[in-house]
Amino acid sequence: MKHLMKRLKDKVSSAELYKMNYKSTPIEYEMNRLKTISTEESEGWALRVIINGKVGFSSATSESQFDAMAEKAIEIAQFGQPAIFDFPKQLDRKLEDTIKLYDPSIPVKSTAQMIEEGNSIVAKIQSYNPDLRCDVDITKLEGEVGYRNTYCNPFNYQKTFFKRSIMIQDTQEDDMMMLLEAQGWGQDNLSFEALWEKIEQKLEWGKKIVEVSDDYLPVIFTPKALLVLILPLIAGLNGKMVNKKISPLQDKLGQILFNPLLSIYSDGTIDYAGGSGPYDDEGIVMRRLPLVEKGVLKNYYYDLENAAEAKVEPTGNGNRPGFHTSPSPGINNLIIPEGESSFSDMVKDIKSGIIVDQVLGLGQGNVLSGAFSNNVQLGYKIKEGKIVGRIKNVMIAGNAIEVLKDIVAVGNETEWISGRYCFPHLYLKSISVSTKK
Template sequence: MDTAGMISAVQEILANRSLDGWEITAASSHILSIEVKEQKVDTFKCSAPLGVSVRVLKNGGMGFSFSTSMAPEDLARMVDNALVGAESQTPDADHGFPDPPAVYPDVPGLFDDGLAAVAEEAKIAVALDLERLTLAADPRVRKVRKATYGDSMVETMVVNSRGVSCRYRGTSVSASVTAVAEENGQSQMGWDFDFSSRFDGISVERIVAGAVAKATGLLGAATVPTMRCPAVLDTYVATEILEVLAPAFLAESVQKGKSLLAGKRGEMIVAPLLTIRDDGTLPGGMGTAPFDAEGVPKRNTVLVQNGRLDSYLYDTLRARKEGVAPTGNAIRSGIKSPPHMGVSNLFIENGTEAPEALLAGITRGVLLTEVMGMHTANTISGDFSVGAAGFLVEDGRVTRPVKGIAIAGNILELFRGVEAVGNDLRFYGTVGSPSLRIAALDVSGE
C-alpha cells in the first residue's frame, strides 16, 4: 500500500468518529546500511518500513497514535487510542492544525531517480574503497575501525481536516570512515563523512583525506600551560557549540522560560560579524524539504542578523500562542513519534576569510579541532566546561598538536568575542558553521 492508500484507509475510519480535527501522516521507505571490515562485508542491512500515524483534536486535547500494520482493525485501534489520548489530556485552546498554504516552496534535488538503479556491488565498493584508501593514505594509519555506506528513499504524505494535503519523495546517501593512526606508542582516531541526496554526490577521496588528516595530525600531542588566549574554532568545533545554542531559538523553549534568549528579541546577543539562519529550503541540506511534519511550508528564517536577535522558530502550537505565523519547524523522529519542535538547517553564514587567514596575527593561541562532552553544557545558562584538543598557534602558524586541555566559558560570551569568520561553512548533520576566530578564550592545561 502506498502513502495515499494508507491515508485514505484512515480517513474512512475518521469519518465515523466525533472529532474537532485530525491529521494523518504516512511514510514508506527503503533503507540500506553497509559496514565493511578487512575488505569484507561485515554488516548488510536492508529494510522497507512503512507506517501511518494520526493526531486527533477533541475538546482542546490532542491525541496521537501510530500503526505499522495496515490491517483495518489495527488502523481502527490506532484511531481509538488517539481519541483516548485526546480526551485524557489537559485541554489547550491553542491546539490545532494549520490551514493549507497558497503554495509550497519548490525545492529541487531532493530525489535521485537513479539511486534505485545503482547496483548493490557499487554501494559495497564505496565502503570497501573507504577502508582500502584510508589504510593506503599514510603508513601511520594502522587500522580502520569502521567504514560505512548507507542510503534511503523516503516518501512522506501529510493530510489534515483543514485541507492540507502534501507529499514529497527524498533520497539520502552517506558514507563515513574512522581511521586509527599510531606512532611512538601513541594512537589517535580520526573520523570524517559525506552526505548527499545523490549517489554520485559522495566523495570517497574527500572523506579519506579528512579522516586521515585528523588521525595523524594529533599524533605526538601534549598539553600546554593554562592561559587565556585567542582561539580559532574549526568548522566542527564551531558547529558543536552552535548546536548547544540551537534549542534556545525554539519558541517552545522561550515560552517555557528554558531559553537563554528569552526576552532578548531585538537585542545584540553576539558579535556583529555573525548572521545565523535556519533554512529548511537550503539546497542539499540534510533537513531540507518542502514542508515540515505538520504540512507547513519550510522557510528560510533569519534568526540573528549582524549580531541582533531577530526571530525565534515556531511550529503551529507555539505560533498560535503568540499570534504569529509558524516557521515550518515541526519535525519528527519517525512515524512512531508525534511532531515536536526542531531546527531544519541551522547555520552561521559564511564570512570572507580563508581558514588559514584566521591564524594571522595570533602571537600565541590555539586552533581547536575537537571538543569532548559539549552535550554537558547548560543550555539554559549557556555555561560550558569541556575537554578539547587541537594545535598550538605561535606567530600566526600552527607549531604542534595539543591535547589534554579544557575550555570554559559562556556560549553567548564566546560568540560575542568572534572577531573573524571563515569562508568554509560545513554542515555536520542539520547544523553547520564556518571556522571562527575568538578574541580570547580560557584554556586550562598544565
C-alpha cells in the same frame, strides 16, 4: 490516507494523519575489513485528533493498525492537553514542485558498487599508512513522507540521502589519535578525494604531540566542532523553551546579543539538504528563517502549538524525530553564512592558541544556560602563526552566548556537516583552556 480520514469524520472535530517510511542500506567496515551488509525498512503512522477542545495522539507501525490507533487517540483526547491550535486549513504549495529532494541514482546504487567504494577508501588509507585502523560506513537511504488533515488536500514527497563516515585510529604506544570525518547529501555527488585531502592534512598535523598551558587563548573552531557553541543557542531559541520562560534568550528579540559578524538561519528550502522539504511535519511551508542577523536576535522557531501559545505565526519548524511522538519545534538545516577570512589567515593571526576539531560530550551539561565544558578529542596548537602539533588532555569551557560576542573572524568557506549544518571556521578571541597533567 483519504479513506482512513473518512472513518474519523463523525468522531472528531479535526484530525491529522502523518505517514513516513524509509529504507536504509548500510555497508560497514571494521578494522579495515568489510563486516556487515544489511537493509533496514521502517514504516510508521502518527495520528493527532482534536475532540471537545482537547488533543489526543497515537501511533502505529502499519495501515492495518489504523482503527486501534484511532481508538487510542480518541481515548487519550479525553484527558489530553487543551487544543490551543488547529491544523492548517490550506497548504502553501510554493515549494512542492520546485524543491529538489530525490536523486534516482541513489536507490539503484548496488551493494556491489558500495562495497567497491568502501574497498577503495580502505585501500587509500592503508596506502598512506598500513598501521592505521579504519572503520567505514557507507549508507544509502530513501524515504517517503505523507500528510493529510481534515481540512486540506494531502501532500506526499520522496527523499534520498547518501552518506559516508570514516573513523581512523592511529595508535602509538600510550597514545591514540582518533579522527572522524563524514559526508552526507541528498544527491550522489560527493567527492571522497576532497574528504581525503582534509583527512591527510589532519593526520600530518597530528604526528607530533605538543603541550599547551592553562590559559585563556584564541581558539579556531572547525565547522565540525562549531556545534559546541551553536547547540546552546539553538536550545535557547526554541519557542517551547521561550514559552516556558527557561530560555536565557527570552524577551530579547531585536537586541544585539552577538558579534555583528555572526548570522544564523534555519533553512528548509535548500535542494538535497537533509533537513529540507516542501513542508514541515505539520503541513507548514518550509522557509529561510533568520534567527540571528549581524548579531541581532531576529526570531525564535515554532511548531503549531507553541506558536499558538506565543500568539505568533508558526515558522515551519514543526519537527517529528520519529512517528512515535507528537511534533515539537526543531531546526531544519542550520546555516551560518561565510565571512571574509581564510583559515590560513586566521592561523597566521594567532601567536599562541589552539584549533578545536572534535570534542567529547557534545550537548551534555546545562546546554540551555549556554554553558559548555568539553574535552577536546582532536585539536592542534598554533604557535607564532603556524600549526605545530596535536594537543592532548585539553578541556575548553565557557558560555556560548558570551564568547560569541568576541568573534575575531568568520571563515570564507563553509562546509556541510551531516548534510544538515552548513558552517564556516570561527575564530574566537579568548576561551578558557585547561589541561590535565
